[in-house]
Amino acid sequence: MELDERKKKILQAVIKNYLETGEPVGSRTISKYTDLNLSSATIRNEMADLEELGYIFQPHTSAGRIPTDAGYRLYVDDMLSGKQEELSQKNRKLEEQEETLKNMQEIMDKRVDRIEEVLKDMAKMLANNTNYTSMVSMPQTNKNRLKFVQLTQLDEGKLLCTIVLEGNIVKNEMIKISQNLDQQVLLSLNLLFNNKLNGLTLQEINFDMAANMADQAGEYGALVTEIINAVVAAIGSADGIEIFTSGATNIFKYPELSDNGNASRLISTLEEKEKLTELLTDSLEEIGENTTGIQVYIGEETPVNSMKDCSVVTATYEFEKGVYGKIGIIGPKRMDYEKVLDALKNVTGNLDKTFKKEKDEG
Amino acid sequence: MELDERKKKILQAVIKNYLETGEPVGSRTISKYTDLNLSSATIRNEMADLEELGYIFQPHTSAGRIPTDAGYRLYVDDMLSGKQEELSQKNRKLEEQEETLKNMQEIMDKRVDRIEEVLKDMAKMLANNTNYTSMVSMPQTNKNRLKFVQLTQLDEGKLLCTIVLEGNIVKNEMIKISQNLDQQVLLSLNLLFNNKLNGLTLQEINFDMAANMADQAGEYGALVTEIINAVVAAIGSADGIEIFTSGATNIFKYPELSDNGNASRLISTLEEKEKLTELLTDSLEEIGENTTGIQVYIGEETPVNSMKDCSVVTATYEFEKGVYGKIGIIGPKRMDYEKVLDALKNVTGNLDKTFKKEKDEG
DNA sequence: GTTAGCACTCAAATCAAAAGAGTGCTAACA
DNA sequence: TGTTAGCACTCTTTTGATTTGAGTGCTAAC
Numbered sequence: 150m151e152l153d154e155r156k157k158k159i160l161q162a163v164i165k166n167y168l169e170t171g172e173p174v175g176s177r178t179i180s181k182y183t184d185l186n187l188s189s190a191t192i193r194n195e196m197a198d199l200e201e202l203g204y205i206f207q208p209h210t211s212a213g214r215i216p217t218d219a220g221y222r223l224y225v226d227d228m229l230s231g232k233q234e235e236l237s238q239k240n241r242k243l244e245e246q247e248e249t250l251k252n253m254q255e256i257m258d259k260r261v262d263r264i265e266e267v268l269k270d271m272a273k274m275l276a277n278n279t280n281y282t283s284m285v286s287m288p289q290t291n292k293n294r295l296k297f298v299q300l301t302q303l304d305e306g307k308l309l310c311t312i313v314l315e316g317n318i319v320k321n322e323m324i325k326i327s328q329n330l331d332q333q334v335l336l337s338l339n340l341l342f343n344n345k346l347n348g349l350t351l352q353e354i355n356f357d358m359a360a361n362m363a364d365q366a367g368e369y370g371a372l373v374t375e376i377i378n379a380v381v382a383a384i385g386s387a388d389g390i391e392i393f394t395s396g397a398t399n400i401f402k403y404p405e406l407s408d409n410g411n412a413s414r415l416i417s418t419l420e421e422k423e424k425l426t427e428l429l430t431d432s433l434e435e436i437g438e439n440t441t442g443i444q445v446y447i448g449e450e451t452p453v454n455s456m457k458d459c460s461v462v463t464a465t466y467e468f469e470k471g472v473y474g475k476i477g478i479i480g481p482k483r484m485d486y487e488k489v490l491d492a493l494k495n496v497t498g499n500l501d502k503t504f505k506k507e508k509d510e511g
Numbered sequence: 512m513e514l515d516e517r518k519k520k521i522l523q524a525v526i527k528n529y530l531e532t533g534e535p536v537g538s539r540t541i542s543k544y545t546d547l548n549l550s551s552a553t554i555r556n557e558m559a560d561l562e563e564l565g566y567i568f569q570p571h572t573s574a575g576r577i578p579t580d581a582g583y584r585l586y587v588d589d590m591l592s593g594k595q596e597e598l599s600q601k602n603r604k605l606e607e608q609e610e611t612l613k614n615m616q617e618i619m620d621k622r623v624d625r626i627e628e629v630l631k632d633m634a635k636m637l638a639n640n641t642n643y644t645s646m647v648s649m650p651q652t653n654k655n656r657l658k659f660v661q662l663t664q665l666d667e668g669k670l671l672c673t674i675v676l677e678g679n680i681v682k683n684e685m686i687k688i689s690q691n692l693d694q695q696v697l698l699s700l701n702l703l704f705n706n707k708l709n710g711l712t713l714q715e716i717n718f719d720m721a722a723n724m725a726d727q728a729g730e731y732g733a734l735v736t737e738i739i740n741a742v743v744a745a746i747g748s749a750d751g752i753e754i755f756t757s758g759a760t761n762i763f764k765y766p767e768l769s770d771n772g773n774a775s776r777l778i779s780t781l782e783e784k785e786k787l788t789e790l791l792t793d794s795l796e797e798i799g800e801n802t803t804g805i806q807v808y809i810g811e812e813t814p815v816n817s818m819k820d821c822s823v824v825t826a827t828y829e830f831e832k833g834v835y836g837k838i839g840i841i842g843p844k845r846m847d848y849e850k851v852l853d854a855l856k857n858v859t860g861n862l863d864k865t866f867k868k869e870k871d872e873g
Numbered sequence: 874g875t876t877a878g879c880a881c882t883c884a885a886a887t888c889a890a891a892a893g894a895g896t897g898c899t900a901a902c903a
Numbered sequence: 904t905g906t907t908a909g910c911a912c913t914c915t916t917t918t919g920a921t922t923t924g925a926g927t928g929c930t931a932a933c
Contacts (some may be wrong), residue, residue, distance in 0.1 A: 307533040
């Protein structure tokens with residue numbers, strides 16, 4: 150048995166209907182809903198086939214059908230392959246997105262210096278707009294270049310190390326030192342670091358270089374090593390992957406996500422954030438020019454256990470050349486994929502533009 | 512009718528029992544539970560009186576009694592007045608707190624530079640330990656003194672302003688400037704700011720001073736004003752009151768907080784955080800030497816709407832002289848007040864010590 | 874290949890009855 | 904006069920039986 154055109158149409162009708170209502174859909178509904186002009190009996194036969202093929206299933210004997218993960222997958226892949234895209238996009242843009250776009254502009258016009266703020270606002274807007282939960286990761290710094298280091302003696306035995314990365318991400322590290330430094334020494338250390346480390350990525354600051362610099366610093370060798378460690382830690386520290394979430398409570402709008410202690414588990418994951426990194430760091434390397442950087446996890450496909458009843462859609466934005474961040478949506482499997490994909494494309498597009506502009510003028 | 516000793520004992524018994532079980536408690540239970548040696552019938556009479564006095568009530572005719580807000584209030588006030596404190600504290604210390612204390616030490620031994628980290632860890636530990644939700648506010652900066660300002664030219668037209676407050680709270684502001692500055696000017700500007708503003712609070716940096724400094728700066732007057740504004744904004748900005756929460760999902764352990772959409776409302780408040788400021792900024796001024804800085808809101812007493820079924824206990828810690836932060840617990844009205852009060856006292860005590868030590872050695 | 878018709882299945886809603894916890898009140902008791 | 908035993912009463916919760924209704928699969932006819 151294979152999936153002919155009619156079966157495909159019926160499957161799509163089932164899914165669309167289920168997305169809207171959240172109720173299992175029966176043959177009678179489809180018989181009216183589509184323009185196929187088939188009786189419910191015929192639809193029933195076809196649906197039995199679709200069930201056998203693994204695209205839909207019945208929660209119990211006397212209920213309508215619900216899409217399986219495979220069913221959703223087919224549906225989403227179809228959508229991603231872009232056959233219906235132009236059409237739907239046009240419709241949406243006109244109807245809904247108008248105000249979305251206005252909001253977005255507003256957020257972007259905000260002081261652009263503060264990426265964190267921008268991203269948080271973005272997440273909030275996305276969550277409000279889609280009625281799902283959203284998450285954003287700060288641009289991954291592990292490929293980011295060091296732009297500037299500034300050492301300042303703050304107290305006896307305390308050195309404030311201000312580290313600026315390409316794209317003006319600022320980090321502060323406090324270093325405890327055993328010896329006190331006079332202004333002169335501090336100045337030359339500052340020079341040393343900016344000369345040697347400027348423009349380097351985390352990977353490029355390797356052991357050799359550190360040893361080399363320590364040598365060069367003579368009696369301050371130990372200190373230099375200490376400082377390099379701090380810089381490295383600041384840039385690439387494991388908790389460098391900062392993630393913000395928004396709209397966690399939207400999950401209460403979908404009983405399948407909030408009943409039976411699911412809410413607790415889900416919100417726990419959102420609160421702890423560690424698991425989210427799996428969704429937002431994964432496969433950054435795989436992104437080529439040809440793909441959109443969009444990834445869809447449906448149900449069991451997600452690597453996060455508490456989200457096996459969810460679908461997760463993530464998209465990649467480019468902060469600057471080679472430095473990416475991700476933005477994602479978490480919702481029920483019966484989410485409005487079309488809307489979500491549109492919204493994400495929109496947002497990442499805008500982010501890309503904003504950061505590019507920012508960079509050009511800076 | 513008044514509240515004699517026996518009634519008080521019975522009320523306490525009712526509350527204690529209810530705290531443990533979460534079920535309405537009946538006369539028979541009390542008759543056995545207490546050492547009063549009274550029959551259930553007698554207890555019933557007394558309970559009827561207590562109900563009339565407004566300290567307990569029946570959810571329905573054939574159920575046991577539950578404490579009212581007033582009942583809880585009496586109970587908590589009694590506890591706060593410290594009559595039974597010594598006894599219970601000793602018991603607790605021995606039984607439970609031992610590992611708590613060990614945890615705390617561990618957290619405190621962490622790099623102390625990072626208040627934010629310390630506070631977050633503290634909140635997490637508190638939540639885990641009490642099984643309630645916790646929140647912490649960063650020390651209020653609006654009374655904090657400026658310690659150090661550092662201006663750095665970052666790009667064309669961009670000035671990075673690193674601001675360190677007493678207690679080593681570091682903030683970064685990015686300032687867009689119209690004119691470019693050479694190294695020499697930057698140096699003297701740095702000197703100017705550190706000479707003039709060092710050690711001042713937000714209040715002490717007033718208009719006169721700003722005008723004065725602008726005058727003194729000659730052709731850079733406009734720029735100086737711009738920078739002072741940035742400094743002031745950085746210190747006192749409305750979003751300066753940072754709040755961290757932890758253990759939000761603990762509310763699912765208490766049906767009265769999670770049923771009927773309560774969970775959604777509560778977690779929403781925790782996520783948005785704005786409302787929490789009402790709990791964590793309120794009445795900082797009222798704290799004298801004599802009080803412990805502990806505040807208990809029971810049910811309707813809380814200023815936050817979504818928490819009318821909760822009790823909130825907050826405590827104040829001293830970050831440094833005159834600079835306070837707060838730490839709080841949100842739980843059901845039937846929370847274990849004794850445990851919570853102990854835990855909070857413990858934590859604030861430790862925070863005070865840590866920050867004092869930190870300051871002394873710095 | 875399509876459809877009408879019908880028997881069948883099973884979840885969900887409805888309803889009635891029973892169980893159980895706890896009370897208030899009365900009458901007896903010390 | 905305060906305390907207690909006893910009992911009728913109330914109201915929630917549990918349980919079980921019945922009904923309802925949506926939807927199916929199958930068969931036979933078109």
